[in-house]
Amino acid sequence: MNDLLRTAELTVIGQVTTASNVTLVCEAPLEDGTELRVVYKPVRGERPLWDFPDGTLAGREVASYLVSDALGWGVIPETILREGPLGAGxxxxxxxxxxxxxxxxxxxxxxxxxxxxxxxxxxRALDPAGHPVSLIHSEDPQLYRMAVLDVLINNADRKGGHALAGQDGRVYGVDHGICLHTEPKLRTVLWGWAGEAVDGELLTDITALVKALPGELGERLAEHLTDAEIDALEARGRALLENPVLPLPGSQRPIPWPAF
Structure with a gap:
């Protein structure tokens, strides 16, 4: 799939108008007569943020995918950085x-x-019409892996709309542009497991991730992250291994706004 993403000739067919940054939907014809559909976020369409360096969000999306892929969890769809209709993205x-x-x-x-x-x-909160509602999330093991991944990549923006139930039966996480900061930034709607022990199988995967960071994985991440950001990723991994418990909310803004 990554080879197709790299070589396909992309044509813009639409835009996700609710996204904070320019987010385009593209298609490309395949040899079998079908169409490859992708999300394309050009670097030039990124909105400047006070706490993340300009022009780095696309790279952070790729780096987050590389972490998910190295863990073997399949949380994030295949993601690359390449030239597109509006430049690199x-x-x-x-x-x-x-x-x-x-x-x-x-x-x-x-x-x-x-x-x-x-x-x-x-x-519990009030919806826009003033009705009392509960914010809930599934106990699906795939969503649980997403919650653990968010701790590792320090996801500052896990909104409800960033967790997708695919028609293939899998649960995917998208929109990882503001991840992998060196400072604690975790903001998520997936607090339902806070304070609970991390599953042993996931700890085995995290151990392998930490061991892989000084090698090829670290070299690939270095194309998108600073050395300090890679070191912080390793530190978060080691911290989970030393204290294998999902964290409790630790800031005044533990949930992104809006939550969806």
């Missing part, structure tokens, strides 16, 4: 999602306290 495989009405989303709202089986309540 992030290109990521498009995910066809389950249609609305076929059950709750991985992260959703429900009437306050009426949490469905297989879900966890994160908080």
């Amino acid at each position: 992030m290109v990521q495989r498009w995910i066809d999602v389950v249609e609305d009405g076929e059950g709750p989303d991985p992260v959703d709202l429900c009437p306050a306290g009426q949490v469905p089986d297989g879900f966890r309540e994160v908080l």
Whole structure:
């Protein structure tokens, strides 16, 4: 898939207008007569942020994918950095999602306290109409891996809409442009497992990740991150291994706004 992402001739067919940065939908014809659909975020369309260096968000998306891929968790769709119709940018495989009405989303709202089986309540609040609601997320093991990944990559923006239920039965995480900062930035809607022990199988994968960072993986990450950012990733991995517990909210803004 990565080879197709690198070589396909992209044609813009639409734009995600709700995104903070320029986010385009592109297609490319394949030899078998089908179309490859991707998300393309050009670097020139990135909105400047006070706490992340300008022009680095696309690279952080790629680096986050490289971490997910090295762990073997498949959380993030295939993601590369390449030239596109508007210059260099992030290109990521498009995910066809389950249609609305076929059950709750991985992260959703429900009437306050009426949490469905297989879900966890994160908080209670008022919706825009003033009705009491609960913010909930699924207990799906795939979403659990996403929560652990967010701790490792220091995800500052895990909104509910960034967790997608794919038609292939998998749960994917998207939008990782503001990750991998050296300072603690974790903001997520996936706090339902806070304070619980990390599964042993995941710790085995994290151990392998930490061991791989001084080698080829670190070299690939260095194309998108600073040495300090890679060192901070390794430190977060070692911290989870030494204290294998998912963290509790530790800031005044533990949940991104808006939450979806």
